[in-house]
Amino acid sequence: MVSRVSKKTISYISQSVATKIDDQLFSQFGFKVEQLMELAGLAAAQAVAAHYPKGNVAVLCGPGNNGGDGFVCARHLQQFGFSTHVVYPKTSRNKLMECLVEQCQKLDIPVTNNLPDLKNFTLIVDALFGFSFKPPVREPFDAIIGSILQSGLPVFSIDIPSGWDVKDGPPADGVCIRPDAVISLTLPKECMRDWNGTHFVGGRFVPASLARDFQLSLPSYPSFDQIVQLAD
Amino acid sequence: MVSRVSKKTISYISQSVATKIDDQLFSQFGFKVEQLMELAGLAAAQAVAAHYPKGNVAVLCGPGNNGGDGFVCARHLQQFGFSTHVVYPKTSRNKLMECLVEQCQKLDIPVTNNLPDLKNFTLIVDALFGFSFKPPVREPFDAIIGSILQSGLPVFSIDIPSGWDVKDGPPADGVCIRPDAVISLTLPKECMRDWNGTHFVGGRFVPASLARDFQLSLPSYPSFDQIVQLAD
Numbered sequence: 001m002v003s004r005v006s007k008k009t010i011s012y013i014s015q016s017v018a019t020k021i022d023d024q025l026f027s028q029f030g031f032k033v034e035q036l037m038e039l040a041g042l043a044a045a046q047a048v049a050a051h052y053p054k055g056n057v058a059v060l061c062g063p064g065n066n067g068g069d070g071f072v073c074a075r076h077l078q079q080f081g082f083s084t085h086v087v088y089p090k091t092s093r094n095k096l097m098e099c100l101v102e103q104c105q106k107l108d109i110p111v112t113n114n115l116p117d118l119k120n121f122t123l124i125v126d127a128l129f130g131f132s133f134k135p136p137v138r139e140p141f142d143a144i145i146g147s148i149l150q151s152g153l154p155v156f157s158i159d160i161p162s163g164w165d166v167k168d169g170p171p172a173d174g175v176c177i178r179p180d181a182v183i184s185l186t187l188p189k190e191c192m193r194d195w196n197g198t199h200f201v202g203g204r205f206v207p208a209s210l211a212r213d214f215q216l217s218l219p220s221y222p223s224f225d226q227i228v229q230l231a232d
Numbered sequence: 233m234v235s236r237v238s239k240k241t242i243s244y245i246s247q248s249v250a251t252k253i254d255d256q257l258f259s260q261f262g263f264k265v266e267q268l269m270e271l272a273g274l275a276a277a278q279a280v281a282a283h284y285p286k287g288n289v290a291v292l293c294g295p296g297n298n299g300g301d302g303f304v305c306a307r308h309l310q311q312f313g314f315s316t317h318v319v320y321p322k323t324s325r326n327k328l329m330e331c332l333v334e335q336c337q338k339l340d341i342p343v344t345n346n347l348p349d350l351k352n353f354t355l356i357v358d359a360l361f362g363f364s365f366k367p368p369v370r371e372p373f374d375a376i377i378g379s380i381l382q383s384g385l386p387v388f389s390i391d392i393p394s395g396w397d398v399k400d401g402p403p404a405d406g407v408c409i410r411p412d413a414v415i416s417l418t419l420p421k422e423c424m425r426d427w428n429g430t431h432f433v434g435g436r437f438v439p440a441s442l443a444r445d446f447q448l449s450l451p452s453y454p455s456f457d458q459i460v461q462l463a464d
Contacts, residue, residue: 028338029335029338029339030331030334030335030338031335032266032331034264034266034267034270035266035267035270038266038267038270038271039270039274042271042274042458045456046456049455049456050455050456076456079436079437079453080455080456099262099264102262103261103262103263106260106261106262106439107261107439107441108441204311205307205311207338207339209339209340221311223281223282223312224277224278224281224282224308224312226274
């Protein structure tokens with residue numbers, strides 16, 4: 001069971017604030033990307049496991065930190081009894097990303113550049129682009145998102161539905177993900193304000209002093225939970 | 233609520249097997265210490281929050297990886313609304329340990345070499361020594377454990393109660409922790425077989441193939457939980 005929190009009690013943040021929070025976590029508070037990515041990916045996997053039955057999940061990972069969250073999510077989903085397949089269209093030379101790829105491969109999670117045949121899958125996890133993305137979606141991601149839309153499979157997005165503008169949401173033209181459910185990390189971004197799908201929040205690692213400095217209203221997590229679900 | 237699992241359904245492992253599992257996780261499966269320590273420390277904090285009311289917790293951290301789990305546990309306990317104070321008697325020059333100290337300090341968690349006055353504390357978390365420890369307890373840890381015993385405060389041990397022999401348990405002479413509750417990481421070690429206190433297991437990151445190779449019976453974690461409690 002995931003606890004519910006009213007969306008009226010939390011902040012919605014801009015791209016600029018989201019970037020500053022990340023910068024502060026790594027510079028001011030001395031966190032390592034590996035640590036917070038592990039917690040973010042775990043929260044995403046917990047939200048998936050809370051909302052969907054076990055099945056075959058294609059996890060789409062972009063080359064940046066949003067993709068890294070996706071790799072971690074795939075690993076935890078495997079622990080939870082899901083069967084996962086990572087789709088990683090654009091390989092990053094970032095050392096951490098190389099490690100995350102290796103971990104999945106050694107856990108017998110397939111990592112492919114191209115989309116597999118989606119007819120055997122039950123769910124897509126979208127970890128292509130995070131809050132740093134600026135539309136439009138470029139090659140090869142446009143074709144991939146097109147195929148996802150055509151498949152009719154439910155899509156769970158990590159942080160930002162890929163292709164959305166972080167402030168304005170789905171672009172007027174060009175492809176973008178139409179998610180069934182989303183987990184916002186730290187806090188929802190502005191584009192999520194009027195979105196009414198199933199919406200989780202995770203990322204229970206923001207220091208209280210940082211929340212005060214940025215005047216953030218974080219969700220009230222009960223007990224030792226790592227995720228909450230937003231309600232009206 | 234933490235799910236219960238019969239202790240008859242899981243393996244108890246030796247120091248040698250515990251060492252080999254760790255070695256394989258880092259070499260064969262490409263995990264980073266930062267990743268698994270974050271999950272271990274989170275599981276420990278969740279077990280504390282499941283079993284004790286919020287209060288003032290002194291977290292005793294040794295210079296090795298068990299101490300690292302303690303630092304991470306202290307951070308998460310702060311997120312859960314506990315007030316934490318880390319006692320770190322012997323400073324390690326390991327870069328990861330230096331980072332973990334810095335993170336706590338920047339989160340305004342005091343980190344001191346000496347024990348504070350324990351009269352304002354409600355709980356001790358013992359992360360001094362893990363499964364690599366060989367008795368007896370040496371300076372300055374003997375005096376610290378002596379003060380803990382004298383305080384009468386409940387002690388929650390991470391992985392191994394400090395001072396215990398990993399196979400034979402509490403030594404015939406010499407000080408050692410007498411825990412109120414324990415979280416075993418990955419699986420309980422042999423010394424825990426006949427122990428009847430409150431006993432959690434965490435560390436939901438052991439790959440199924442590794443469990444098969446070592447013929448390990450891991451606990452059956454429900455849903456997306458990171459901890460279980462052992463029952464008869």
